[in-house]
Amino acid sequence: MDTWVMTMMLGVSLFMGSLALMAFLWAVKNGQFDDEEKFLNAAKFDNQEDLNDAVDKEKKREKIKKKDYRPE
Amino acid sequence: MSDKVVCSHCHLEFKKNVMIEDNEYFFCCKGCQGVFHLLLEEGLDSFYEKSANSILSPPQTQFEDSSNFNSQAFYDKFVKKNSDGLSQVSLIIEGIHCSACVWLNEKALHKMDGVIEAGINFTNNKAKIEWIDDTLKLSEIIDMIRAIGYNAYPYDASVQEVQANRVRKDYYLRMAVAIFASMNIMWISVAQYAGYFSGISQEVKTILNIAEGVLATPVLFYSGWIFFRGSYFGLKNKVVNMDLLVATGATLTYVYSVYITITEYGEAYFDSVSMIITFVLIGKFLEVLAKKNASDTLDTISKHIPNEVNIIKDGISVASKLDEVLVGDILLVSSGERVLLDGILIQGEGSFDESSLTGESKPIYKTLNNTIISGTTSIDADIHLRVTKDFNHSTLSNLVSLLENAMNKKPKIEQLANRLSEHFSTVILLLATATFFVWFFWPHSFEESLMVAISVIVIACPCALGLATPVATLIGLSIASKQGILFKEAAYLETMAKVDTFVMDKTGTLTIGKPNVVHEHILHDFDRKILLSLVKYSKHPISQGIHDYINKKIEGEIVFDSYTQVQARGILAKYNNSEIVGGNLKMMQDNNIACEFTSKNSLFYFAIDKQLLAIYELKDTLREGAYDLIQSLHQKGKEIVMLTGDTKESAMDVAQSINIKNVNYELSPKDKLDFVTQLHNDGKVVVMVGDGVNDILSLAKADIGIVMGSGSDIAIDVGDVVLLNNSLNSLYKAFQISTTTFTLIKQNFALSFLYNAITIPLAMAGYIIPLIAALSMSFSSLLVVGNSLRIKYKYKRM
Numbered sequence: 001m002d003t004w005v006m007t008m009m010l011g012v013s014l015f016m017g018s019l020a021l022m023a024f025l026w027a028v029k030n031g032q033f034d035d036e037e038k039f040l041n042a043a044k045f046d047n048q049e050d051l052n053d054a055v056d057k058e059k060k061r062e063k064i065k066k067k068d069y070r071p072e
Numbered sequence: 073m074s075d076k077v078v079c080s081h082c083h084l085e086f087k088k089n090v091m092i093e094d095n096e097y098f099f100c101c102k103g104c105q106g107v108f109h110l111l112l113e114e115g116l117d118s119f120y121e122k123s124a125n126s127i128l129s130p131p132q133t134q135f136e137d138s139s140n141f142n143s144q145a146f147y148d149k150f151v152k153k154n155s156d157g158l159s160q161v162s163l164i165i166e167g168i169h170c171s172a173c174v175w176l177n178e179k180a181l182h183k184m185d186g187v188i189e190a191g192i193n194f195t196n197n198k199a200k201i202e203w204i205d206d207t208l209k210l211s212e213i214i215d216m217i218r219a220i221g222y223n224a225y226p227y228d229a230s231v232q233e234v235q236a237n238r239v240r241k242d243y244y245l246r247m248a249v250a251i252f253a254s255m256n257i258m259w260i261s262v263a264q265y266a267g268y269f270s271g272i273s274q275e276v277k278t279i280l281n282i283a284e285g286v287l288a289t290p291v292l293f294y295s296g297w298i299f300f301r302g303s304y305f306g307l308k309n310k311v312v313n314m315d316l317l318v319a320t321g322a323t324l325t326y327v328y329s330v331y332i333t334i335t336e337y338g339e340a341y342f343d344s345v346s347m348i349i350t351f352v353l354i355g356k357f358l359e360v361l362a363k364k365n366a367s368d369t370l371d372t373i374s375k376h377i378p379n380e381v382n383i384i385k386d387g388i389s390v391a392s393k394l395d396e397v398l399v400g401d402i403l404l405v406s407s408g409e410r411v412l413l414d415g416i417l418i419q420g421e422g423s424f425d426e427s428s429l430t431g432e433s434k435p436i437y438k439t440l441n442n443t444i445i446s447g448t449t450s451i452d453a454d455i456h457l458r459v460t461k462d463f464n465h466s467t468l469s470n471l472v473s474l475l476e477n478a479m480n481k482k483p484k485i486e487q488l489a490n491r492l493s494e495h496f497s498t499v500i501l502l503l504a505t506a507t508f509f510v511w512f513f514w515p516h517s518f519e520e521s522l523m524v525a526i527s528v529i530v531i532a533c534p535c536a537l538g539l540a541t542p543v544a545t546l547i548g549l550s551i552a553s554k555q556g557i558l559f560k561e562a563a564y565l566e567t568m569a570k571v572d573t574f575v576m577d578k579t580g581t582l583t584i585g586k587p588n589v590v591h592e593h594i595l596h597d598f599d600r601k602i603l604l605s606l607v608k609y610s611k612h613p614i615s616q617g618i619h620d621y622i623n624k625k626i627e628g629e630i631v632f633d634s635y636t637q638v639q640a641r642g643i644l645a646k647y648n649n650s651e652i653v654g655g656n657l658k659m660m661q662d663n664n665i666a667c668e669f670t671s672k673n674s675l676f677y678f679a680i681d682k683q684l685l686a687i688y689e690l691k692d693t694l695r696e697g698a699y700d701l702i703q704s705l706h707q708k709g710k711e712i713v714m715l716t717g718d719t720k721e722s723a724m725d726v727a728q729s730i731n732i733k734n735v736n737y738e739l740s741p742k743d744k745l746d747f748v749t750q751l752h753n754d755g756k757v758v759v760m761v762g763d764g765v766n767d768i769l770s771l772a773k774a775d776i777g778i779v780m781g782s783g784s785d786i787a788i789d790v791g792d793v794v795l796l797n798n799s800l801n802s803l804y805k806a807f808q809i810s811t812t813t814f815t816l817i818k819q820n821f822a823l824s825f826l827y828n829a830i831t832i833p834l835a836m837a838g839y840i841i842p843l844i845a846a847l848s849m850s851f852s853s854l855l856v857v858g859n860s861l862r863i864k865y866k867y868k869r870m
Contacts, residue, residue, distance in 0.1 A: 010283045021252045037194040041171040
């Protein structure tokens with residue numbers, strides 16, 4: 001019984017830890033830490049508008065992939 | 073100062089009457105006004121909130137036509153297609169001052185149809201832009217950047233730079249995985265060790281082993297991949313390197329631990345596997361971090377050479393591509409411009425700055441039929457030049473190719489760490505093999521013999537060795553930078569400690585490089601304000617030297633009725649009906665003013681109404697600490713050579729005053745390069761200290777090129793060490809710091825060898841248990857780091 005509890009706790013905590021690691025690796029690959037100045041200033045300029053822009057950018061990119069991007 | 077207002081765009085302050093008034097706003101120029109309205113229209117005016125009154129540079133107006141960015145040749149060179157079918161270009165954006173500027177540029181570009189991605193790096197002002205070429209041309213993108221008040225020019229994102237960034241990122245990822253796994257293994261190990269002493273059921277032990285094994289697997293195969301690759305390339309070149317030791321040690325330990333886990337007998341060493349890899353990986357990363365990027369340097373050099381010149385064809389001036397100018401063409405050079413092609417002066421005359429060839433800032437006066445060498449700058453002359461060499465054979469392009477050559481062929485002094493680790497690895501691997509056979513034939517079981525052999529490799533932990541150099545050099549670098557000494561690569565610290573010859577440039581390095589007043593002879597009293605105003609507007613170094621001298625004592629300005637500069641002579645002015653003359657001896661003779669005073673220094677005579685009033689003697693003075701520096705270096709037994717493009721007299725004068733025996737004078741940049749090459753051939757390790765364009769070849773070729781922070785931009789780019797505070801004391805300090813660091817590196821190696829000398833015999837005798845192996849590994853690494861931190865205290869008081 002107690003070995004089962006230990007196995008489960010080890011498994012769950014390592015799994016959760018690896019999720020955080022994955023997120024960090026993704027952020028590094030994505031270039032989010034490339035420019036330390038910009039990275040630190042991002043918090044200052046962050047607002048709704050910039051969030052919308054980021055979404056628009058993603059959309060533009062996806063449309064390109066589907067080959068139906070038509071600039072209006 | 074109430075009559076001054078601030079420009080609404082660039083925030084520079086000017087008098088109200090010169091500003092353009094526009095509703096409630098004021099602008100210093102049309103450019104700022106245009107940008108301001110554009111941002112307002114586009115809804116980007118929140119830029120001004122973000123930039124928070126920081127001062128911007130007003131937009132410039134003279135840009136070359138942007139349409140040539142659309143030419144096929146240009147696209148071939150700079151624009152790349154990526155896998156999504158998007159075009160990609162790398163730009164350097166000029167005029168970025170603050171993070172709001174980055175925001176504005178990105179925002180403005182994202183607003184354009186067809187731009188998919190625009191990322192600007194604030195630290196180096198480089199931008200990467202992706203767009204759809206069918207809807208948008210590159211010229212439109214560049215026009216947009218210019219319209220909002222910045223300038224952009226494409227650069228060839230050279231393979232090297234991209235590579236360096238990729239390598240760095242790769243290390244981040246691998247280190248993140250290794251550190252994460254090691255930290256988790258550590259807390260699992262706590263349970264293991266507790267169990268080792270107080271008893272633990274085999275079942276629990278296996279579970280812990282499996283958990284550790286799961287964590288150690290990515291560390292070995294992902295993070296440790298670098299060592300496998302390194303040892304493969306090492307073996308290919310028949311070299312046993314540190315990577316091989318790390319890779320074999322970690323792999324054997326890993327395989328053995330897996331075996332233990334399965335057979336449920338004995339102790340697993342998964343913690344050692346991940347710890348070895350993590351520690352050595354961090355050491356490697358520190359080395360990669362402090363590597364200099366040569367590619368950026370060449371980028372900036374070619375940027376200094378424009379690609380268009382004006383030539384005269386059929387009596388009119390036309391623009392021509394630099395490499396299309398033929399021998400015999402007539403080149404037009406206006407004042408302030410750099411001469412890009414060699415030629416003979418056929419019309420006009422004036423002063424030229426030849427400092428890029430000789431290092432001397434004293435202008436040279438050129439008249440008809442004089443040859444003019446490319447790379448010199450016209451100070452005040454508008455001339456016609458008959459071209460004698462095309463661009464590919466010109467002195468200037470020769471200089472660039474010589475420089476590329478020198479930079480690529482820079483000698484690499486082998487680092488102590490590399491040499492030692494090769495021997496160390498070989499010895500350890502041999503010892504481990506020997507241990508295995510001795511135990512096996514003694515006779516012990518195969519398992520037991522293997523375990524002892526592996527413990528030899530594990531205990532001979534390469535961690536301390538791997539950290540010995542990077543930690544010490546990193547601390548050396550940080551101490552140096554606090555003293556205003558910038559080492560561009562960590563390895564230069566070690567190289568500098570091995571230097572035996574110091575080669576010094578004279579002008580601008582040992583001396584300040586500007587004439588200073590050394591004697592003032594006042595013959596009759598006069599109003600100093602007149603002289604101050606007379607020399608104020610002349611760009612000639614002599615005038616500036618006098619201006620600096622008088623300006624210390626008095627202030628004020630008078631307005632002359634007339635003011636003329638006479639080329640290579642002096643200045644002529646009229647004030648309240650009296651005639652004021654200042655200049656050299658020729659100027660005085662031309663104006664019939666008698667003077668008999670002579671000196672070996674440069675002289676400036678000053679007269680009002682034909683009466684000589686004052687004589688100033690000027691001389692290039694030594695930098696502070698020059699004498700002490702040379703003495704200290706002599707005491708250390710270093711050889712010192714002075715090289716200069718200047719004449720014999722002034723070279724000897726300086727050399728005698730600071731006690732340098734070995735002097736070479738009247739040298740061209742190429743001669744200096746040859747001199748350094750000759751020293752290399754004699755087996756010397758050479759430091760070159762310089763400041764100017766004329767030194768760049770020898771700076772690039774020397775083992776270490778040290779540049780004064782006040783030197784020319786190109787020299788600073790080429791140099792390996794920059795003395796930001798221009799002080800010769802820092803030069804000696806740089807030398808001291810590097811010697812100390814090197815001593816430290818040697819100590820670190822001694823420590824880890826001593827440590828190994830104690831533990832390896834124990835391991836060979838079979839006395840090592842996993843806990844001791846793990847503890848000793850951390851302990852030896854801490855020892856090395858702690859020892860390196862010692863020099864921090866030593867330099868804290870300096």
